[in-house]
Amino acid sequence: MATLKAVRGTRDLLPPETALWNRIEATARAVFARYNFGEIRTPVFEETSLFARGVGEETDIVSKEMYTWEDRARAASEKTQSLTLRPENTAGVVRAYIEHQLGETGQLQKLYYIGPQFRRERPQKGRYRQFYQIGAEVIGPPSAGSESPLRDAEVLEMLATLLDELGITGWTLELNSVGSSADRGRYNQALREALAPVVSQMCPDCQRRAVTNPLRVLDCKVPEDQPIIDALPRIADHLDQESERHFAAVTAALDAAYVPYRRNHRLVRGLDYYTRTTFEFTHGGLGAQNALLGGGRYDGLSEAIGGPKAPGIGFAMGEDRLALTLLAQEAAKAPLADAYVAPLGETMNAAALQLARELRHLGLWVELGEGSFRLKKSFEAADKTARQMVILGEDELQSGMLTVKNFSTGMQTKVPRAELAGFLSQPDC
Ligand code: HAM
Numbered sequence: 079m080a081t082l083k084a085v086r087g088t089r090d091l092l093p094p095e096t097a098l099w100n101r102i103e104a105t106a107r108a109v110f111a112r113y114n115f116g117e118i119r120t121p122v123f124e125e126t127s128l129f130a131r132g133v134g135e136e137t138d139i140v141s142k143e144m145y146t147w148e149d150r151a152r153a154a155s156e157k158t159q160s161l162t163l164r165p166e167n168t169a170g171v172v173r174a175y176i177e178h179q180l181g182e183t184g185q186l187q188k189l190y191y192i193g194p195q196f197r198r199e200r201p202q203k204g205r206y207r208q209f210y211q212i213g214a215e216v217i218g219p220p221s222a223g224s225e226s227p228l229r230d231a232e233v234l235e236m237l238a239t240l241l242d243e244l245g246i247t248g249w250t251l252e253l254n255s256v257g258s259s260a261d262r263g264r265y266n267q268a269l270r271e272a273l274a275p276v277v278s279q280m281c282p283d284c285q286r287r288a289v290t291n292p293l294r295v296l297d298c299k300v301p302e303d304q305p306i307i308d309a310l311p312r313i314a315d316h317l318d319q320e321s322e323r324h325f326a327a328v329t330a331a332l333d334a335a336y337v338p339y340r341r342n343h344r345l346v347r348g349l350d351y352y353t354r355t356t357f358e359f360t361h362g363g364l365g366a367q368n369a370l371l372g373g374g375r376y377d378g379l380s381e382a383i384g385g386p387k388a389p390g391i392g393f394a395m396g397e398d399r400l401a402l403t404l405l406a407q408e409a410a411k412a413p414l415a416d417a418y419v420a421p422l423g424e425t426m427n428a429a430a431l432q433l434a435r436e437l438r439h440l441g442l443w444v445e446l447g448e449g450s451f452r453l454k455k456s457f458e459a460a461d462k463t464a465r466q467m468v469i470l471g472e473d474e475l476q477s478g479m480l481t482v483k484n485f486s487t488g489m490q491t492k493v494p495r496a497e498l499a500g501f502l503s504q505p506d507c
Pocket of ligand 1: 163166167168197199200204205206207208209210211214215348349369370371372373374375376391392393394395396397398399
């Protein structure tokens, strides 16, 4: 019988990596609490029409990547429904905002979520079919200040703080404005006109997008198409005065808070609900899937799914990509145990357990080896797990003088047992 494996694009998370995931989530929760966000948990599946209307029928996510099924009626009172595993969480949060009439409070709702999302994408490094997002949304009636550029800047400043507190170094904030839906209509028209004489020289995807959704041409990564795309009109030249003013206020607030950013005129994002500010935080260490997180403003989303006017802004971080980045950073400086206790022969196992216990009680981080290993194998195992190795043989036990090998200096030292803990806890020079 063929062995059963996790489905393509899904994976198990095992220790020690799960400890890193828990640390990421704990840091995110602590930062969100300081900015007065509360947690929301929405269902993992929703009616398909929520994503079709919210995210947009023309998007890759809705048109090709959703896990959708017909859920059969089980009783006369039920009807067959089309359901979908959530490919993202913003539409679900806005659905919950409408359903629970959170706008009636007159307050801004600041909500965060952590959980799995599902997209049938081609799996590769940093891209999975079940992946995890840590996201947040700020949404409310205009009277609560939900349209203010200050909200955009605060969310971006919070993200810079969170990435710094997670210890992610070398991120870049890429920022753009896609304007109002009227601006985008004018821009789409300008793009269509500019693309008409050149599109036949472009890749098949661009040829299709030029007709269905010209904005998506800006996402193309095919090298030969880049000079053509660079020469296309920019959305910045099609923004109305209000959108321009909004963007200028966001960047002024970021400057005042010392949050660095780069204007990326091609950042239009793959979901249709965005208006005005769009952004991504990218990281060079991630390869092709270089977006650590993405987000933006969605002033018309609530109305698009049948709710009241409720402008909002939010983001979602790819938790898998945060973990990948931190693992790569930490591999460069993998934390090692203080000591590996290596018994010389199986008869020394019990004495080695006692020594490890003594050291651990004194607060040291200790790995215990195995007496049946040959010395070479013990050396190899110790070198991978600890800064130092303590050799415990018959002679060492009798004399009370233990041999300590330091892997970074290469030195081997005889240390009296009573001084061992102090010796092992010294930092390497
Ligand atoms: P998104 O750009 O589709 O936006 O996804 C946000 C982040 O989720 C990406 O930057 C990436 O880190 C991660 N991600 C997306 N797809 C995958 C995948 N297949 N495998 C691994 N990681 C992935 C949204 O989902 C919006 N809901 C964000 C938002 C919130 N906008 C406003 N509010």
